[in-house]
Amino acid sequence: MTTEVTFKTLSADIVRCNLAAFIAVASDIPGEYWAAENFLAERPEKWRFSYYACRDDELAGYAILSRKAESCVHLHHFMVARAHRNQGLGDRMVGEFLSRCQAAHVGSVTLKTQRTNSGAIRFYDRFGFKKIACEGEYIVMAKLLDGRAS
Numbered sequence: 720m721t722t723e724v725t726f727k728t729l730s731a732d733i734v735r736c737n738l739a740a741f742i743a744v745a746s747d748i749p750g751e752y753w754a755a756e757n758f759l760a761e762r763p764e765k766w767r768f769s770y771y772a773c774r775d776d777e778l779a780g781y782a783i784l785s786r787k788a789e790s791c792v793h794l795h796h797f798m799v800a801r802a803h804r805n806q807g808l809g810d811r812m813v814g815e816f817l818s819r820c821q822a823a824h825v826g827s828v829t830l831k832t833q834r835t836n837s838g839a840i841r842f843y844d845r846f847g848f849k850k851i852a853c854e855g856e857y858i859v860m861a862k863l864l865d866g867r868a869s
Contacts, residue, residue: 722775724808726815729769729781734758740778741771745798753796758783768792768819772799772812779803782816790826797830813846821864828864831857 727733734741738755745751762785771781780799787793794816799809820828830848832839834856848860 724779724811725773726770726812727773728766729771729783730766731759733771737778741781744778744780744800747801748798757796762786762795764792767823768816770815770819772803772808772815774803774808777802779808780812782812784816784820784828787829792820792823792825792828794828794830809842813843817846817862817864825864827861829859829861831859834858 738758741758742754745753764786765783768784768786769782772779778800780803781796782794783796784792784794797809797812799812817828828848829851830843831854832843834853840850840858840860843860843862846862848862850858851861852859
């Protein structure tokens with residue numbers, strides 16, 4: 720499938736108008752917990768860094784990020800819709816959020832994933848994310864950008 724993918728900056732209004740579609744992206748994931756309040760929670764610079772992916776005018780995925788500290792952005796939620804998985808979209812989406820962070824002169828990006836989610840751990844490891852801590856059932860991973868420290 721070689722259809723064009725576009726990345727568009729997310730806003731609270733876009734989420735409110737399309738909430739069911741955003742929730743549906745991850746509806747096939749066991750234990751998925753993100754609901755309206757998660758999507759709409761205000762976080763520092765969330766609407767600057769967060770975006771969604773469209774393929775043929777269809778919501779194909781999204782990345783929710785926010786400023787964690789002056790030089791650090793945190794990836795809160797990252798999803799690709801079932802119909803768009805295993806086609807390289809996830810790789811392109813990671814490239815997009817890393818580019819957005821580098822353009823904003825961010826020093827590092829962090830994320831959490833469940834310890835048991837070996838697929839996600841391998842996925843992020845391919846992009847240079849390293850395990851830096853454990854928090855309960857989660858592993859914290861980080862990637863330094865441009866050699867800056869977090």
